[in-house]
Amino acid sequence: MFLISICHLFTQMAWAQNANIADFDVKENLSQNGKLAIIAVDSLNKTNNGIQGSYKFNINGFQQDLQFNDGVAVTANPIESSTFVFFKHKSPHKDIGKLYFLRVTEKGITPYKISGMLLIILPLLILFIAYKFKRFLVTLAILAVAYLYLNYSKGLDVKQLIESTILGLKDLI
Template sequence: MIFPFTGTAQQASINDFMVKENLSQNGKLAIIATDSLEKTNNQVNGDYKFTINGFQQDLRFTDGVAVTSNPIESSTFVFFKHKSGDKEIGKLFFLRVTEKGISPYKISGFLLIVVPLLVLFIAYKLKRFLITLLIIALVYFYLNYSKGLDVKQLIESTILGLKDLI
């Protein structure tokens, strides 16, 4: 061999992830890199870029698990997005905070389309469209101002959910 061999380690890519409360229950979230069977991918190590509610963060993964730097103090909506090569993964969660800890509930992009259409269908059938629209607007403003729900996050989660269906 004329040239010395210089090998570089290739970082494992994150194909999917799930969100849980950190084991120490300190109010922080653990992001777990998973494979297609939702088993932890222990080969994921190093820094990976995630966008959390529009803010880009570098998360350090060790054996497939990373912990967010900021604790969650109250119930809120959180949109996680990660771009791995040509694949973009985005998930919307509702994080419910209680005395027992944080319970993350994944919100499907499909539900973001079906539920409003169902509400509009019911409103149309009951001829109460204006009252229903007012109630939806009040719920949206409540969630927007007190729980951190943003229209941009809803639209982006819906688009990524539709991409997964196709």
């Protein structure tokens, strides 16, 4: 009986590790300890409870092995202040990358997903408006100051912006 139980356990572990993460969502951990929960979801945006085991994620360029239990993994480090975070998971079928702005308040962490298309349309719209009002240099200076502020105090990086935009375009095509 013991041998059958062990064989069943190994079979179950091998099956769980073969499950692929098709998509994921980011939320605050239920214990509200400043950590994030990464939730594996299916095509209907429901939690995929079949995801078990360790999966590799790149979080702002740092590779981490996240331990999933019933489709949910908790990041190791707490978030202390508002910041931009780029999550990327490389599955055998496709790369999944999402850019979030994490707003930290006394009530907890609120993640806001930033669309790749927004990263293309918003700067183009700003440039169009600047061109129409003949104040391109002033607008460019304001954008540069805003970028420098977000880069140095909130962790926004040009590489993350470009990678998020490219992955957004791949999903569009």
